[in-house]
Structure formats: structure tokens, C-alpha cells
Amino acid sequence: MSIHCPTCFxxxxxxxxxxxxxxxxxxxxxxxxxILPCSVKPNISVVDMRVEWFRPGLKDSQLVHLYENHEDRNTEQIQSYRGRTKLNHQELQRGNASLKLSSVQVSDEGLYKGFIQSKSRSDDATVNVSVEAAGRPPVITVDGFDHSGGLHLQCESEGWNPEPDLEWLDSAGVSLSSETTEIHCRVKLRHHMLETLIISNMFHSWRTSVIVIVVLSVIAGILIAVFAHKNRGKILVFLLFYIFYVNKAV
Structure with a gap:
């Protein structure tokens, strides 16, 4: 005797x-x-199954999102993910268990597991998430002078993830030369790019001003010593004249 059972099949x-x-x-x-993609093949409903997203390898709690018994159960969820994860319950009927993660942080970077379990079977898929963060605009500072009278420039930019490429370019976007008077420091990361501009002539003028001040200071020191010896009462007037002259030269 055979038993016909369509529901069993x-x-x-x-x-x-x-x-x-x-x-x-x-x-x-x-x-x-x-969106962290995850689905079942064939596209059967997973509404009655357990859907769990977690971070493998973490020391403490690993739970990112849990769906079980037709509802989300996130009491054991990692604190940093509270209020930032969502499963589309309508998509679960089509076998789509993708997780939406809002307001992505650099700390979200890493491996995720999408685990789906029915009454008699379970399987999982791994999603590797890479987070890009655009940092602050680059800042160029003068790091000193070389023996030939040139400037040492330093370009810094913080807050990027991963480490970006840094380029020194002229205003036309080509490699620098010794005669360059307009310099760009550009920081690039895939679709993100920030740059800053420096006019070298400004720093040449600043360097000249420093040299003038040093030379004048030496000369003034000698003159003050001689003048003080002969005319003690006129020192104050000379100092005032010196300060005015230096400021005008700069």
C-alpha cells in the first residue's frame, strides 16, 4: 500500500x-x-527560518543581527550596531536575507557571516566589507631649508582609510621641476580626492625677510655697542628707529 503525501514532498x-x-x-x-548581500538558491522563502548575521573572530559578542520566530531579536547584539541594522522582511519571502547597515563606520570593516538555518539544514555565506573614509584636506608646512637655498615642504592629511596615495603636482598636473612656483599636494583614495595649493614665491619672500632681519640684527648689535659707549643718552631713540626700519624692510 502506498501513501500519497504532497506536503511531505x-x-x-x-x-x-x-x-x-x-x-x-x-x-x-x-x-x-x-547592503551586505546574502540569499538562498533556489529562491525559497526563509520567513520560517533563523537568519543570523555575525562577525567571526571577535573576542566578545559577535552578533550583528538576529531574525528568529518571525521577528528580530537583537538583545545580544554588538553595542556599536544598535539601531544600524535591518532585514527586509518582505524580501525574506523571496529568499533574500541581505542586511542593510546604516551610517557605516571604519570599525565596521572586516568579515561577516550570513547564517540561515531551517529545521533540518543550515548553511552560511561570507561577506568581506571594506570601508573607505575620506580624511581632512592636506596641509603643507615648511620643514626647513637645504644647502642650495631651496625649501623642504611637508604635506600631511589625517583620517583616511585605507592609506591613500599622495602626489606632488604643479598647477598643470605634471611632475614638479626645480623652477616650479605653484605646487599642489593631492591625496587620493579611489573616488575621493582632496588637494591644497602652495605658492612657492611666498616662501621665497618669507625666507628673504628672515635673512634681512638676521643681517640687520647683527649690524644693529655692533652699532648699538659703539653708540652706547659714546652716547648713552641717545640709545632709546636709536632703538626706536631700528625697530621702525626693520618692520618697514619686512
Missing amino acids: LSLVTEKYEVVGPADPVFAVAGEDV
């Missing part, structure tokens, strides 16, 4: 699934939202 079919994720890393921008 349907149950066996629906239990055969595979959890798949993206083949390449997911790139996210700090401050924006990102």
Missing part, C-alpha cells in the same frame, strides 16, 4: 538550498549605508 524540496554571498569584497563609504 514539498518539505523535502524546500529543505534543499544553498546560502550564497558576493564573490568580491563589498566597498562601503564611511557615513553612508551599505
Whole structure:
């Protein structure tokens, strides 16, 4: 005697699934939202299953998001993810268990696991998230002079992730030469770019002013010593004249 059981056959079919994720890393921008792809093949409903997102390898709590018994259960969720994760419950009916992560932070970078479990089967997929953060505009400072009278310039920019490329360019975007009078410091990271401009002539003028002040100071020191010996009462007038002359020369 044979027993006909359509529901039993349907149950066996629906239990055969595979959890798949993206083949390449997911790139996210700090401050924006990102989707961590995860779905089952074939596209069966996972509404009645357990869907868990977690960070493997963390020392403390690993839970990023948990869906179980038809609702989200995030009491054990990592504190930094509170209020930033969301599953689309309607998409769960189509086998889509992708996680939306809002207001991405640099600390969100790393590996994630999307774990889906039915009554008789479980499988997971790995998502590698890379977070890009654009830093502050570059700042150029004078680090000193060389023996030939040139300037040593230093360009700094903080807050980038990962470490960006730094380029020194002239106003036309080509490599620098010894005669360059207009310099750009450019910091680039994929689609992000910040740059700052420095006019070398300004620093040549500043260097000349420093040299003038030093020379005048030496000469003034000698004159003051001689003058003080002969005319003690006129020292104050001479000092006032010296200060006025130096300021005018600069």
C-alpha cells in the first residue's frame, strides 16, 4: 500500500538550498549605508527560518543581527550596531536575507557571516566589507631649508582609510621641476580626492625677510655697542628707529 503525501514532498524540496554571498569584497563609504548581500538558491522563502548575521573572530559578542520566530531579536547584539541594522522582511519571502547597515563606520570593516538555518539544514555565506573614509584636506608646512637655498615642504592629511596615495603636482598636473612656483599636494583614495595649493614665491619672500632681519640684527648689535659707549643718552631713540626700519624692510 502506498501513501500519497504532497506536503511531505514539498518539505523535502524546500529543505534543499544553498546560502550564497558576493564573490568580491563589498566597498562601503564611511557615513553612508551599505547592503551586505546574502540569499538562498533556489529562491525559497526563509520567513520560517533563523537568519543570523555575525562577525567571526571577535573576542566578545559577535552578533550583528538576529531574525528568529518571525521577528528580530537583537538583545545580544554588538553595542556599536544598535539601531544600524535591518532585514527586509518582505524580501525574506523571496529568499533574500541581505542586511542593510546604516551610517557605516571604519570599525565596521572586516568579515561577516550570513547564517540561515531551517529545521533540518543550515548553511552560511561570507561577506568581506571594506570601508573607505575620506580624511581632512592636506596641509603643507615648511620643514626647513637645504644647502642650495631651496625649501623642504611637508604635506600631511589625517583620517583616511585605507592609506591613500599622495602626489606632488604643479598647477598643470605634471611632475614638479626645480623652477616650479605653484605646487599642489593631492591625496587620493579611489573616488575621493582632496588637494591644497602652495605658492612657492611666498616662501621665497618669507625666507628673504628672515635673512634681512638676521643681517640687520647683527649690524644693529655692533652699532648699538659703539653708540652706547659714546652716547648713552641717545640709545632709546636709536632703538626706536631700528625697530621702525626693520618692520618697514619686512
